[in-house]
Amino acid sequence: MKCKTCGVGDKVEIAAKTTGRDAAGITRCYRLECGHAWHVAIPTIDTGSALEVAEPARCTCGEIATVNGLLVEGRLHAALGKDLTEDAYRRWLEQVLQALDGIPAEIGAPSLIHSATLAAKSQTTGMSEKTSDLNKLLGRAIKAVS
Numbered sequence: 001m002k003c004k005t006c007g008v009g010d011k012v013e014i015a016a017k018t019t020g021r022d023a024a025g026i027t028r029c030y031r032l033e034c035g036h037a038w039h040v041a042i043p044t045i046d047t048g049s050a051l052e053v054a055e056p057a058r059c060t061c062g063e064i065a066t067v068n069g070l071l072v073e074g075r076l077h078a079a080l081g082k083d084l085t086e087d088a089y090r091r092w093l094e095q096v097l098q099a100l101d102g103i104p105a106e107i108g109a110p111s112l113i114h115s116a117t118l119a120a121k122s123q124t125t126g127m128s129e130k131t132s133d134l135n136k137l138l139g140r141a142i143k144a145v146s
């Protein structure tokens with residue numbers, strides 16, 4: 001779907017979750033690869049009334065707010081490439097490690113915090129590769145809590 005914050009192009013959904021349900025239809029939370037998330041109202045077909053689709057609303061889900069915020073920041077870091085400062089990276093990394101601690105990985109996969117620590121310590125990758133590795137882990141974390 002299109003992200004109202006990023007504007008350009010369609011963004012891939014990392015995860016989607018039904019967050020509300022009433023007589024008029026359901027609300028689904030679409031968690032996008034850019035780190036933004038949107039609540040979309042999907043009306044029940046047989047409401048009889050004219051199909052009026054509301055604009056997507058900004059996500060208010062507490063459980064993903066931190067991880068999503070970090071992913072948004074991580075995407076900005078990735079876009080900076082070589083202009084990313086060590087300082088900004090370190091501050092972000094610290095928060096990423098805190099956020100990933102305790103979020104379960106897929107069954108059979110090493111824990112997210114373990115993977116993140118390894119990615120951050122890697123001697124063979126530069127800061128921008130680390131950033132993109134950590135962004136992938138944040139994406140998995142969003143999926144895991146959805």
Ligand SMILES: [Zn+2]
Binds near residue numbers: 004005006035
């Ligand atoms: Zn976005």
Ligand SMILES: [Zn+2]
Binds near residue numbers: 038059
């Ligand atoms: Zn949400």
